[in-house]
Amino acid sequence: MFDGNHANTIPALSREVGLSHNHLLRLFRTRFGESIEGYIRGRRAARALHLLRHSTPPIKAAAAETGFPEPQTFNKAMHRQFGKSPRQLRTGGGEG
Numbered sequence: 001m002f003d004g005n006h007a008n009t010i011p012a013l014s015r016e017v018g019l020s021h022n023h024l025l026r027l028f029r030t031r032f033g034e035s036i037e038g039y040i041r042g043r044r045a046a047r048a049l050h051l052l053r054h055s056t057p058p059i060k061a062a063a064a065e066t067g068f069p070e071p072q073t074f075n076k077a078m079h080r081q082f083g084k085s086p087r088q089l090r091t092g093g094g095e096g
Contacts, residue, residue: 009036009040010024010025010036010037013036024036041077041081042081044066044067044068044077045066045077045078045081045082047065047066048062048063048065048066048068048074048077048078048086049078049082049089051065051066052086052089052090053089053090053092059071059074059086059087059090062074062086063086074086
């Protein structure tokens, strides 16, 4: 369900759990201390970091597998999350 397409994911999730869109957003933020979008971004970045550290396919493949079709978007997202480029993260810099 969390495929990175936030515009479609959150309304589908709210329908699935039987809550209004706004109520779901409020409850999620109250319970987890962040937005659903922030949670999804964090999970995608964590998955990408795992792929970078524990696999050998090109960085572009890790980006595509975690929902980042453009290298620039992937680079920006990883730098925002971990303070390092995907290449630096692959070679052991950053968190993890």
